[in-house]
Amino acid sequence: MIEFLAAAIRIATPLALAALGGILSERAGVFAVGLEGMMLAGAFAAAIGAWATSEPIAGLLLAPLGGGVIGLAVAIVAVRFRADNMVTGLAVNVLALGLTSYLMRILASGGRPVSMRLPLLTALPIPALSDLPVIGPLLFAQPPLTYLTALGCLLMTLFLNRTQAGLTLRATGENPEAVFASGGHPARVRMLAVIACGAVAGLGGAVLTLQQVGTFTDGMTGGRGYMALAALIVGRWTPWGAAAACLVFGAAEAFELRLQSFGVPVSSYVVQMAPYLIALTVLAGLGQSSKLPAAIGQPLPSTR
Amino acid sequence: MTLKVSHRWGGSLAASLFASLFQAAPPAAAEEKAAMLLPGSINDQSWNALGYSILLALKPHGFTTAYTENVADSDEAEALRGYATQGYNIVMGHSGRFVSAMEQVAPDFPKTQFIAVSGNEGAAPNVMSIDWNNAQFGCQLGVLAARMSKSKMVAGVYGLEGVPNITAQAGGFRICATKAGAKVSILYVKDMEDSAAAKEAALSLIAQGADVITGKLNAAEAGLVQAAKEKHVYVTGRGVDQTKMAPDAVLTNIVEDWPAMFGKTADEVKAGKLFGNFVQYGYDTAPVTGGSLVYDADKPFNPVVPAAVVKELDDMAGQFKAGTLKVEPTREDARGGS
Numbered sequence: 325m326i327e328f329l330a331a332a333i334r335i336a337t338p339l340a341l342a343a344l345g346g347i348l349s350e351r352a353g354v355f356a357v358g359l360e361g362m363m364l365a366g367a368f369a370a371a372i373g374a375w376a377t378s379e380p381i382a383g384l385l386l387a388p389l390g391g392g393v394i395g396l397a398v399a400i401v402a403v404r405f406r407a408d409n410m411v412t413g414l415a416v417n418v419l420a421l422g423l424t425s426y427l428m429r430i431l432a433s434g435g436r437p438v439s440m441r442l443p444l445l446t447a448l449p450i451p452a453l454s455d456l457p458v459i460g461p462l463l464f465a466q467p468p469l470t471y472l473t474a475l476g477c478l479l480m481t482l483f484l485n486r487t488q489a490g491l492t493l494r495a496t497g498e499n500p501e502a503v504f505a506s507g508g509h510p511a512r513v514r515m516l517a518v519i520a521c522g523a524v525a526g527l528g529g530a531v532l533t534l535q536q537v538g539t540f541t542d543g544m545t546g547g548r549g550y551m552a553l554a555a556l557i558v559g560r561w562t563p564w565g566a567a568a569a570c571l572v573f574g575a576a577e578a579f580e581l582r583l584q585s586f587g588v589p590v591s592s593y594v595v596q597m598a599p600y601l602i603a604l605t606v607l608a609g610l611g612q613s614s615k616l617p618a619a620i621g622q623p624l625p626s627t628r
Numbered sequence: 629m630t631l632k633v634s635h636r637w638g639g640s641l642a643a644s645l646f647a648s649l650f651q652a653a654p655p656a657a658a659e660e661k662a663a664m665l666l667p668g669s670i671n672d673q674s675w676n677a678l679g680y681s682i683l684l685a686l687k688p689h690g691f692t693t694a695y696t697e698n699v700a701d702s703d704e705a706e707a708l709r710g711y712a713t714q715g716y717n718i719v720m721g722h723s724g725r726f727v728s729a730m731e732q733v734a735p736d737f738p739k740t741q742f743i744a745v746s747g748n749e750g751a752a753p754n755v756m757s758i759d760w761n762n763a764q765f766g767c768q769l770g771v772l773a774a775r776m777s778k779s780k781m782v783a784g785v786y787g788l789e790g791v792p793n794i795t796a797q798a799g800g801f802r803i804c805a806t807k808a809g810a811k812v813s814i815l816y817v818k819d820m821e822d823s824a825a826a827k828e829a830a831l832s833l834i835a836q837g838a839d840v841i842t843g844k845l846n847a848a849e850a851g852l853v854q855a856a857k858e859k860h861v862y863v864t865g866r867g868v869d870q871t872k873m874a875p876d877a878v879l880t881n882i883v884e885d886w887p888a889m890f891g892k893t894a895d896e897v898k899a900g901k902l903f904g905n906f907v908q909y910g911y912d913t914a915p916v917t918g919g920s921l922v923y924d925a926d927k928p929f930n931p932v933v934p935a936a937v938v939k940e941l942d943d944m945a946g947q948f949k950a951g952t953l954k955v956e957p958t959r960e961d962a963r964g965g966s
Contacts, residue, residue, distance in 0.1 A: 327835040331828055338824075428671045439673050439869045444854075537823040538854055538873070541847040542669045546822040577825075581832045584815050587965025592789045592816035595964075 326462055328578055333462070333470065336567070336574030338363070338531035338545075340473050342552035343559065343566040344480055345391070345524030349398075351484065351561055352517035353497035353510075353619045357413020358398045359525050360549025361420030366391035366526020368424040371533040371540035374442040380534045383442070384468075384527075387534075391526020392519050394420055399515040406623035417549070425542045442538045445469065467535045469527065473567070476524070480563040493517055497617035500624055511624050528552065554603050558610060561617065569606070576602045660898055662691040662718040663711040665699045665726065668846070672821065674866065675846035678886060679722035679745060685887030689894045691718070704729035712737040718897055724748060724791065730755045741897045745886070748792040752904030758889050760918025761910030762793045762844070763955040764948045765882050766800025768921065768941050769864050772879060772929075773801070773840035774808035775937045776862050783813040783838035785829045785852055787820035787845055790959065797844045799957020813838060813966040820846040827851030834859045840879070853878060862930075871924050879930045883922040892916065911948035 342363050346356035369390025374383030394416050402412040445467045453464040484490040493513055495503045500510035528548075533540050551573055558572075559565030576599040584595050662683065670680040676697070683693045694716070699707050704726055711719045712733065719740055721730060724747035731751045734742050740754060747757030773782040782805050786798045802812045813836065815829045826848035830841050839861040843852050849866045850873065856863030857874035865871065865881040889909050897903075909918025921928045921941070929938055947953035 327832070331832060331835075334831075335828060425669050425671065441869075441873050532824050536827055536854070537851055539673070539823065539850050541672055541674075541821060541823060541850075543821065544823060544847070546819055546825070578828065578832070581815060581829050584964045585813055585832065585836060585966060587963070592964045593818075596816070596818040 326458060328575075328582065329462055331578035331581075332571055332574035333466070334536070334574070335577050336570040337470050337473050337535075338528045338548055339552045339555055339570040339573060340567045341469070341476065341528030341531060342525040342549055343556040343570055344473070344476050344563055345521040345526075345528065346553055346556045347480065347484075347561055347563060347566060348493070348517045348524065349395075349521035350556065350620060351497045351617055352493050352514045353500065353617055353622065354398070354402055354514055354518050354521075355409035355413060355621050356521055356525075356553055356556070357410055358394060358416040358522075358549075359413075359552050360545055360547065361413075361417040362391040362394045362522040362525035363529035363532075363545045363549045363552075364417075364420045364424055364543070365394045365522075365529065367529030367533045367544060368427070368540055369526065370530035371440060371442060374534055375440050378443060380443050380445045383534050384445070384530060387526045387530035388523035389526070391522040391524070391529060393522070395519040395522020395525075398522070399518040403511055403514045403518060403624070409621045421543055424540075428540065428542065440539045442533060444538050445535050469531045469535050472527070477563040477567050484563070494617075497619055500619055500622075514624070525549070525552070551599075551603065554607060558603070558606050560615075572606070573599055573603060660689075660691045661714075661716040662686045662693050662720065662894065663716045664693070664695040664720040664722055665704065665707050665711075666695060666697045666722045667699060667725075668821065669697045670695070672847045673869070674849060675820070676722065678884065679720075682720070682722075682745065682886040682890050685890065686718070686894050689891060690898065691894065701725065705733050708733045708742065709736070712740045712742075717741060718743060718894060720745060722746075724757065724759070724793065727751075727755065727757060739902075741893075741902055743890075743893070743903075746793055748906055750903065750905040750907075754902045754904055756893075756903040757906045758893065759793055759906075759908055760884060760889065761908055761912075761948075762796035763800035763957050764910045764945075765919055765921070766797035766844075766957070767804035767955045768944055769842050769880075769882070770801040770804030770806075770810075770812075771808045771944065772864070772933070772937065772941060773842055773862070774805045774810035775940070776879060776933065777810050777838075777840045779837050779839045780810045781813070781837045782810045782840045782842070783815070783830075783833035783836075785815050785817060785826055785833070785841065785843035785845065786962075787817050787848070789816045789962070789964065794844060795959055795962040796957055799959075799961030800955045801842055802961050803955055803957055811966060814962065814964050816964050817845070817848065819848065821848055823848045823851035823854070825851070827855045830855035830863075831859065834861055840864075868922060868924055871930075875930075876932075878923065879933060880921045880923050880928060882919050884919045885916070888916045889918050911945045912951060914949055 342359050349356040366387040370383035370387035373386035374380045401407045449465040454460045496510045496513040503510045555569035556566040558569035580598045664683045666676045668676040720743045722745045727744045727747045730742040734755045742755045744757045746759045750756045805812045830852045842864045853870045856877040862879050865878050871878045
């Protein structure tokens, strides 16, 4: 059971970080369809940093930069030039896939594909707490990015609900006119929010390269950005809600693997659909009750 | 599932964007030309990188080469046709799934040899499949795993349930590991390239008591090795690189020798011969066996493997060669679960 929950947490961590980033973007009024590309760019930058220096910390520092670059691209195209959010997001996902693949190739000297072996971030047990039965090893002996995810939920909640900047961000997503009228700069807020979204989602990608796999391969995010997007909607655009949704998805995926081991007489292809069916069911169940930020996806008037 | 779609999209866009940079220069007329279509990208450090190495290996045989990456299922026929129209003598598809598109296109290009890498059927006169005997090697890994396991529980992680060469390797593994006295558990993951997901699958098997892990995945194989390394259990890999990743955990790798499998065929095609069959290499087709067990440059197995076990595995190879030992796995042998 502990093992199962540990697996759910591991699977949920990259999703949750990406979802946290996505909340910033969507609460400010820009659909976070580009999460997949931001994660991938972050995973790539993290791999490059850790590979070049043999220090996973360097990767950790580069990851937000990688994701942030994709965020910047979305910010410029979708906010500054007021392009459609959905199309922009999908386009940067394709861009990130092509770009990371291309850059990997540049690294390959003499046409030989590069083989990367990265040092992984190791678990940091918290003294005393990690000795607690059951929850000790489960919650207090995690690698750094997992702690950061939990901390991120807390900080993001405080930021959105308790700070002036958070209020302005939310207002920009609900009613940018009002922000403008009270002397704010909705366009600037949105751009910053989208770039920050990229940086945080980039860390989500770094979980894959620095904490789980230790290498970068093309398209390695494998759709996790879309799962994160679903999670933040299921979680009603709140950090804890999104994190909980990610845990549900993580648990579903962990359960799917264990279900197969029991030898259920069903094709593995059917069992593998389980996490996605759960996501769809939950989304359908929420239906209209999940209220979007009012001004999401609406371009700002060009003067603002 | 959105993921594969997006991957393909990105892939084909990237491919067309960068194709000009990476494809060989257009060959001069009247040369021998070979082209390859790849389902993924050549820097996946795995299956598609292997495909690229096949193509490179044809150069010494006098072929000018070209390739296209990230070919989606729906584009296969068109891509095959494109190269055939340009007069390529050999057009290869780097996956068994290319066979049906080849059967469809081949009649229009009777002088072109179409080859499906790792397919399992041919179609006269000019569509052939080449593969290595997954069942033989899977069986050897099964015995190795059973002998090295302390818990007598061993496990495999595979993708693409039901694809013939997956069934052969997973089934061969189960048959022979079971015969050698171990309990076998098999898991299928949905993506041969997703290392993080494969690692989770391996971790779940290890948590259930398996202490030797095997598998046949592409880029995701690295996830199995990573899981074994962290949990201090044994694993088999797919390349010497994986030994370097975890020298203590990796017992051996199945290293596939596609250049050798292709070289002979390429020479014969150059001489004007066409093939319409399925050629399978194994211990029984020595000296070209299609694959071999390799730990590092000069050793077939990790030094922790006892000499008696090494001898047992060598004897098996001998029996496969002599034809006294045959493994023919079924879907049931390769089923998921234990």
